[in-house]
Amino acid sequence: MAYSWDNRVKYLVRYMYDIDNNGFLDKNDFDCLAVRVTLIEGHGEFAPDTFASNQKIMTNLWNEIAELADFNKDGEVSVEEFKQAVQTHCKGKKYEAFPSAFKVFICNQFKTIDVNGDGLVGVDEYRLDCITRAAFADVKEIDDAFDKLCTEEDKKAGGINKTRYQELYAEFISNTDENSNACYLFGPLKEVQ
Numbered sequence: 471m472a473y474s475w476d477n478r479v480k481y482l483v484r485y486m487y488d489i490d491n492n493g494f495l496d497k498n499d500f501d502c503l504a505v506r507v508t509l510i511e512g513h514g515e516f517a518p519d520t521f522a523s524n525q526k527i528m529t530n531l532w533n534e535i536a537e538l539a540d541f542n543k544d545g546e547v548s549v550e551e552f553k554q555a556v557q558t559h560c561k562g563k564k565y566e567a568f569p570s571a572f573k574v575f576i577c578n579q580f581k582t583i584d585v586n587g588d589g590l591v592g593v594d595e596y597r598l599d600c601i602t603r604a605a606f607a608d609v610k611e612i613d614d615a616f617d618k619l620c621t622e623e624d625k626k627a628g629g630i631n632k633t634r635y636q637e638l639y640a641e642f643i644s645n646t647d648e649n650s651n652a653c654y655l656f657g658p659l660k661e662v663q
Contacts, residue, residue: 472661473653475561475646479553480662482643485603486579495539495547500532501525503578510582527574534571556643565640576639580632590629600657611658619654 471477487495489502504525508516511524539547539555547555559569565576583591583599591599596616597609606612619638624630630638641652653659 472659473648475643475648476553477659477662478642478653479556480549481656481659483549483552484662486656487575494549495535495552496545497529497532500528500535504528507578507582510585513585527578531571531574531578534569534574538569538571560640560644561646563640563644565636568640572643573636576636577632579639580635583635584632590627590631591635592629595629596657604657604660606658615654615658619651621651 483495487499487503489499489506504521504527507524507528508521511520535547535555536545538559539551541551541554556572560572565573568576580591583595585595585598593613593616596619597612600606600612600615620630624634635655638652638655641650642655645652
């Protein structure tokens with residue numbers, strides 16, 4: 471069940487975008503994402519110009535997500551609404567066919583994981599990303615997931631580049647196959663309650 475399409479989409483809402491942990495997406499989550507992205511990009515330094523840029527991006531992103539997924543127009547996107555939006559706009563599609571809001575999500579996520587800015591997500595960055603969302607008693611569990619995620623080409627390159635990350639993220643939310651290597655993009659998953 472942890473790698474089912476339904477659980478993967480719930481996982482995104484719960485562990486990736488519901489920053490204030492209130493059970494749904496709203497403008498506050500995107501305000502918090504602007505702060506998070508600014509601090510990650512600055513390696514802990516807070517640059518007001520960068521924040522202003524990220525704040526504008528995240529406000530626009532919230533507006534687009536609300537347009538795509540806030541079906542009852544209450545200013546909140548529930549897990550069910552988000553799942554419906556993903557099903558309508560992404561399921562069975564490649565990255566290029568996604569709405570711009572989803573593409574921005576994906577590009578911003580890559581930026582925050584590629585901590586050293588070398589254009590690749592290596593095992594060290596993957597580990598750091600995974601431990602921000604879940605508890606692990608053994609790093610081997612994370613490393614095994616990274617190994618399942620990567621192709622031989624990824625391994626030879628030293629990690630996952632942005633284009634490959636975009637493809638994997640798109641497959642994570644668009645493909646119902648529970649055996650896809652994209653299921654490991656965010657580490658070993660747990661079932662979301």
